[in-house]
Amino acid sequence: MRRSSTHLTPRARPLKRPRQARARFTVQAIYDAYVRIWQRDGWEGLTTRKVALETGIAVGTLYDYFPSKEALHSGYVRHCIERLLEKVEQRVVAPESLDSRVRLHRLIRLLGGLDRDQPSWFHPDMMRLEPLVADRKYQQRAYGELLAMWRRVLAACTDLPRPATPETVEALHLAVWGGRRYALQVGLEEERMVRWAEETERMCLLMLGLTSVETPA
Template sequence: MTRSSPPASARTKPLKRPRQARARFTVQAIYDAYVRIWQRDGWDQLTTRKVALETGIAVGTLYEYFPSKEALHSGYVRHCIEQMLRLIEERVIAPAELTWQQRVRGLIRHLAGLESDRTWFSPDMMRLEPVVADLRHQKRAYDELLGVWQRLVAACPDLSPTPSPETIEALHLAIWGGRRYALQVNLDTSRIESWAEQMERLCVLAMEPTRNN
């Protein structure tokens, strides 16, 4: 019998999502300050008060969105995933002129963190994961990222026959699992680049139509 992860406390969850442009601007400024303070002082020295002061907003305004620094971290990670999914949709899936091999390369580079615009991750984030995200939230992120692979295949009229669902899920596990492990051991960018190139070759071989007949 397996034991599920304990649910995250209410104080580890963001209270609301920004809807209007001004609110989105404020939350982005909060995230930017959060990253600067973490990089400068470390997680243990990071407080919501410091983030509010660096952002230039009242602590009460920050608490409207994030009741704790754990909730702020949870919101930031979710924000990064959403930003990555948006960029993949715009740059990898939507363009009609890309070949399926180009789409695979673009997807891998985004998932590997080599094409992100405003995201930052620290190895310390891995140890915070059980605190800020329960199994249900991790499963949702897993399904969303698997869905990106499925939409990529659907956007490839030049890829026939299409790879099996089992192949697609195996590739998803290989890439995202590798990204998480690389983060955990803090690989530098040059080694991430090399890993991404090798994974691109393996994914193209696995998806090559002549190898799925």
Template sequence: MPDAPRSKPLKRPTQARSKFTVQAIYDAFVRIWSAHGWEGVTTRAVALETGIAVGTLYDYFPDKEALLSGYVRHCIEALLARLDAEVIAPADIGWQTRVQRLVRITCDTRLEGLPAFDHEMLMLEHRVAEPKHHRRVYDELADRWLKAFAACTDLQPQPSPATIHALLTAAWGGRRYRLLVQPEAGNDEWVAEMEAMVMARLSTRSLAR
């Protein structure tokens, strides 16, 4: 018997007003989840917290699983936008700074300015995410990592695509596994170690010229 189709948002906001409304819905969703957990999240509770009509909420999200689906995608898009703005776009930074930013933004689950995504959310991700969604996210991240290294014109020799994919897999896979198992070792210490590992790999290539 095939799996039931997963809930998903009905439409994406395109106008400034609708984007503001959806952002307010996501903010309310996170506040309720933080205070009352997944069981406390209902469309009615989110509408009341946001101050909008339930019907307006249903225009975007038919149920709370669809809201979770939209929020997960929102988290990914915010991360990608941060990589675009702070890692790929700047023209006046050296490769060491660019790569350190790349690793930190990819790995740090507590980075200021990015939407919250924690262990409890990861545990429910299977309700809304299919393998094709995970592949899409990986491909989008790989595209940013490849562009980030292409922007490192002062890094010679350039790492191969295989090396870049391996480093991304270590960084992104480590981030997600840490969310899963919640190790006692601090987040900042792990991110710093990941930065050091990536920099060491690239420095070894430079010395081998």
């Protein structure tokens, strides 16, 4: 039986965020160990003690940040979203010489997990864990951040034939992010994900007026 979001305990959330360089290095090492152990032993075989040993730190040091493996998972998901937002800002929004088609191509590949330089690792079981680590407030926060990311990308697309309406921006966000999550859940292999990304990119171009649909003969 799934735990209601109203039953989340403080142990399901990270205790603090790393501020100093040394602390950030330690937390990154914890995340790296977390991923290795999950890939090797699965979620059920993952413990905070294993993560501490694999990282080479004291269990108490890990508990300073993550009081449980659910809190560690919550922190990792948050870390992945932040890294994604940073990557989009660097590769899609910031460059000044890109036309809209290139920006959208890069964005869809990043959101689809197809960028080879993208460090985040995801597993379908992570969605099963959502009720344990995130309530609606935190999900809405992530939703708002990703929607704002779309707004920044489209604001950088200065060659659009017309400005995108707020409804179009939200529809694009829902279509792409929802498609990625569903594809992850059903385990689409990479070849099909590549085709999905190509068709999704075409859909985005159509919605933004950057190409036209050919009329069948």
